[in-house]
Amino acid sequence: MELLDRWLSAASRHNAVLLLFVVCCGVTVIGAMVIRDMQSANSEAQRMYKSSVDGLEEIGELQYDAQETRRTTLYALTTTDSNLQVEYADQTREADRRVRNGIAEYARQAKGPEEQALADRLNRDWTAYLNVRDEVLASILEGSTTEAVSLDLAGGVPAFERVRQDLNEVKRLFGEDASREQASLAESSRRSSSRIVGILSFTFLLSAAAIWAIQRSQMLGRMQLAKLQMEFVASVSHELRTPLAVIRSAADNIADGLVKNKESLIRYGTVLQHQSRSMGELVDQILLFASTEDRKRRVVLQPLAVERIMDVVLADTEALIRESGFTLELETEPNLPVVMADLPGITQCLRNLVGNAVKYGGADHKVTLRVSTSPGGDKSPGEVRIAVSDRGIGIDSSEIGRIFEPFYRSPRVHASQIHGTGLGLALARRLAESMGGSLSVHSQVAVGSTFTLHLPLAQGEDLQPAVDEGRPSRMSIT
Amino acid sequence: MPGTTRSITRILLLTLLVFLLQEGSTSSVHAGAPLADQGNASEPLVIVVNRSNPVDDLTFDELRRIFLGNRSHWPNGRRITLVMREPGEPERKTVLHEICGMNEEQFKNHFVHGLFTGEILVSPKILSSPVGVRKFIFNVPGAIGYLRVGDVDDTVKVVHIDELLPDDKGYKLHVQVPVTN
CATH class of the missing domain: 1.20.120.1730 (Four Helix Bundle (Hemerythrin (Met), subunit A))
Incomplete structure (x- = not known):
């Protein structure tokens, strides 16, 4: 049964x-x-x-x-x-x-x-x-x-x-x-x-x-969805409750006059700022997923230099990498071509992947961003591949098919007390597909995971790839 | 007056003599003169029997006896059935003249007399067309009849007459047919 x-x-x-x-x-x-x-x-x-x-x-x-x-x-x-x-x-x-x-x-x-x-x-x-x-x-x-x-x-x-x-x-x-x-x-x-x-x-x-069978499968589907939604609500509640508790505690201390000197006040302000930003990012993530859920979100595809995309992604994730104590290595080929993409979409997608790599990256504390191109052939157009790799806990092969489902969270992740909403990968895939690309994964338990974003090359555009002679083909952020 | 009577008697006797002479002349034509004249062409007339009949050759004398009903059976014991065309047909005239040596009246009288006295057993069968003659002979093993050579097919057998066939020199039976332009 x-x-x-x-x-x-x-x-x-x-x-x-x-x-x-x-x-x-x-x-x-x-x-x-x-x-x-x-x-x-x-x-x-x-x-x-x-x-x-x-x-x-x-x-x-x-x-x-x-x-x-x-x-x-x-x-x-x-x-x-x-x-x-x-x-x-x-x-x-x-x-x-x-x-x-x-x-x-x-x-x-x-x-x-x-x-x-x-x-x-x-x-x-x-x-x-x-x-x-x-x-x-x-x-x-x-x-x-x-x-x-x-x-x-x-x-x-x-x-x-x-x-x-x-x-x-x-x-x-x-x-x-x-x-x-x-x-x-x-x-x-x-x-x-x-x-x-x-x-x-x-x-x-x-x-x-x-x-x-159809009725039973639909019933099971509804039950699974309800279960996932319950888990999502619980997870979101937890994610919101933690910063809220910190904010409330900091506010209580300030209101009770326990924070008297300027240094303490600055420290409390920083905590409040950080926690409120986390809450804001969580709410943004949920709203963004909701906008992609009914396919109402509009993407504006435009020719973008891959270097520019990577610059934005590095800037966005720099704080996360630094605060998590991780090292991010970027490996790029020279003279990268132009891709058709939506800048907010692609940066959100890569930010989610980098965030996951940090979250599940394990003790190695190392994330690698690898950018390469595939020229394509007669039947397949060329593409740019942006791979985000970690050396963390990895994903079991039986779960590979489910990790892109909204609200899905692996039992191992639950057991490891790693918090999350289960929306990050689902959102990343939807964003990739909305730009005409795709998202693939290769993972091995206890070895690590590599998520690769495939983006089609811009066709027939006059925009030439920006050549940045001074940009290193390999750099790292610590 | 007696002189006048004698004159009338002489005229009547003379008229009777002329009539008798004319009648005799007509009879001699019917009995032995050839039937051909300037407006007719001749075509061989053949004697045909059933294909099962073993007889292949007949003499003119045998033919005469058969056609006059004086011979009633074939050598194999089959009864002879004589097939004739209707009176007035050229083929019949030829047969009566050439084989029987009679005219129509004499032929008829011959058969009436023969049937009455029992010397002849059956009268000839009268068929109205050469096709009828052919079919009759085909169906009756002892039948004998005559056809123009153009009416013969392989359903009947042509017999020799005095060992002669129509293509042979000296063949005697020929029917006079009108020439058509």
Whole structure:
């Protein structure tokens, strides 16, 4: 269950739409299978129906033509006009030709030895009848009516009776074959129905599971958000309470007249100034995050020399570095290009990264700022990389994916009593992305972390990179 | 008066004599004169039998006996069935004249007499077209008839007459057909 909740949590973090997409794909595939199954069953039924109708029609035609052969022969008996008799002879031979073709077709389509044997017998019996028919016909044409009738009664009737029985046998076998096919089709239809029921049941279960998963993931997401917000409120309260307590204590001491000399007053003033500035910075951070939260914050992208950016960042963080007892090393390539960035945004972003490096930097007390360029290729534009590295506690690989979430704070950080709001990295990433860049991280527990800001190079701008010959490529602040 | 009577008698006898002479002249034409004249062309007439008939050759005398109904069976025992065209057809005239040596009336009288006395068993079958003749002979193993050489196909068999076929020199049966421009 825990594993499932973790998976659901991950799903809710990314997007429930993904799950819906998977479900839709599954339903589409299943629907296609059902439709294909139904089409297959339908086409099989149509084939069988057509085959049955065609077969019955062919048998019917065969029976009719056999009767026609005999009928037209006997019609010749009804006249003494030789011309008419010759016409009847023509008709009987034409019908006889159709019967022979029908028998040959039946023999060709014979499915088994039984049908083949029947086709052979039918052919034999028909030939026997035709021999008698020819004699009868000759007698009729010769004018020997009595002889013709005698011949027909003696040979024609029994021969034709055998043909008739053969044709009935053909019909019976065809009926049996059609019954077998019908049974097969019914069985196929039953299997198809079972498959459809199974598939629909599976679809229903899949949909129900997906709905349950989506709802549960959303609930977990809301719970996590609520938990993070509670932690955020607690953290912010703590962050505000500490300087407030200091301010209140200093104010009480001043009000109670405990601070009498000028030096003490100056010291108290400095404390008040420092604590109020910390509170102000915290409030600014929260307001800035809130402005990026609804994407209302406007960034003003302009071509900026990287050197200028670094100068501002160094100036902003100098006090922090010095007060924390850290050393900041700056390593830059010469002739850095121009980037498109929002100056307040990028300095805020780098200030957060440097602040984190100081906060989690560990005993080594060293932060490195490394600036490099990547020329890019045909498909990827060039970029400037500003990497902020520390040699602190590092980040566990299982937490790498979450550290940019708003309000997220690692349990290890909580355990280490390191205070914070959980907004710094989220804000840094949003700022980087709002400027068309990105923020990446490489970290190893107990070794340190490196956060790299990627900024695209300014394209098609006339502004040339400022060349500061006197600026060292490597400097440090202590 | 007796002189006048004698004169009238002489005139009547003379008229009768002329009539009889004219009648005799017509009969001789019907009996033996060739039918060809300046406006007609001749085409061979062939005697045809069923393909199963083993007979390949007939003499003129045998033909005469067959067509006059004096011979009733083939050597294989099959009854002979004579197939004729309708009276007035050129083919029939040729056969009556060349084979039977009779005119239509004589031929008819011959068969009426033969059937009455039992000397002839069946009268000829009358067909109205060469196609009918061909189909009749195809259907009746013992049938014999005649066709113009252009009407013959492989459903019937042409027999030799005195060992001659239409293409051979000396073949006697020819039908006179009107020349069409």
